[in-house]
Amino acid sequence: MLGTMSTPGSPRGVLFDVDGTLIDSSYLHTVAWWHAFNQKGWDVPMSRIHRLIGMGSEQLIDELLPADRDRDQDASIGDAHGSLFSVHWPGLTPTRGAVELLRRCAEEGLAVVLASSSNAAEVAAMRTALDVDDVLTAVTTATDAEHSKPEPDIFAAALEAGGLRAEETVVVGDARWDVVAARRLGMDTVGLGSGGISEAELREAGAVEYYADPQALLEAFDGSPLARRAA
Incomplete structure (x- = not known):
């Protein structure tokens, strides 16, 4: 984890989800989960999987498989999902405008924290793709939270890491689970469509604003909640 800011008092900041928000990986995760389920004999439609991307692995499996299943298979x-997804690490790419948005936030004086609940190896691969470590205040991984989204643990850890x-x-997140987790801590969420979730679903979950992707948010930055935090 990177060090916290050294400015006096409590800085203003933004917590960024990573998968689907800053890295174009939601559909790669969907395909990896689909293959993982199939390897164990479960026929789970990709459409059902995709809607749950961003939720923690244990919760996702619980949602998609029968309650009376043999849970010894879950791990x-x-x-299997992790192994299948790792094949795509070398080709991971930022979502449109992601790098520029992170740098703009830092230039505006906001503490920028990556609030990921992925494991350390996955986060390292995504950080390599983003190449913005010089503007990050802190980064969280799965080891920083006891429970994954929609529980708020990872955001609580990110707040602490960023001071x-x-x-x-x-x-800023792309999944309804980001919105739900943030609301439990009293934080507003800006929803992005870069993970394939609709504006209606993100707003229904409680997102205060919606943009198609980081580039759209960057272009509207001056009138966004991010600019109001920086003011």
């Missing part, structure tokens, strides 16, 4: 399904307070921080 191996999760491991931030919830009332002075906004979340």
Whole structure:
């Protein structure tokens, strides 16, 4: 984890989800989960999987498989997903405008924290793709939270790592689970469509604003919640 900011008092900041928000990986995760389920004999439609991307692995498996299943398979399904997704690490690319948005936030004086609940190896691969470590205040991984989204643990850990307070921080995410987790800590979420989730679903979950992708948010930055945090 990177060091916290050294400015006096509590800085204002933004917590960024990574998968689907900053890295174009939501559909890669969907395909990896689909293969992982199939390897264990489960026929789960990709459409159902995609809607749950961003949720923690244990919760995702619980949502998609029968409650009376043999749960001894769950860990191996999760491991298979991780192995299948790792094949795509070398080709991971930022979503449109992601790098520029992160740098703009830092230029505006916001503490920029990557709030990922992926494992350390996956986060390292995504950080390599983004190449913005010089503007990051802190980064979280799965080891920083006991429970994954929609529980708020990873955002609580990100606030602590960045030396931030919830009332002075906004979340940017692409999944309804980002919105739900942020609301539980009293934080507003700006929803992005870069993960394939609709504006209607993100707003229904409680997103205060919606943009098609980081580039659209960057272009509207001056009137966005991010600019109001920086003011």
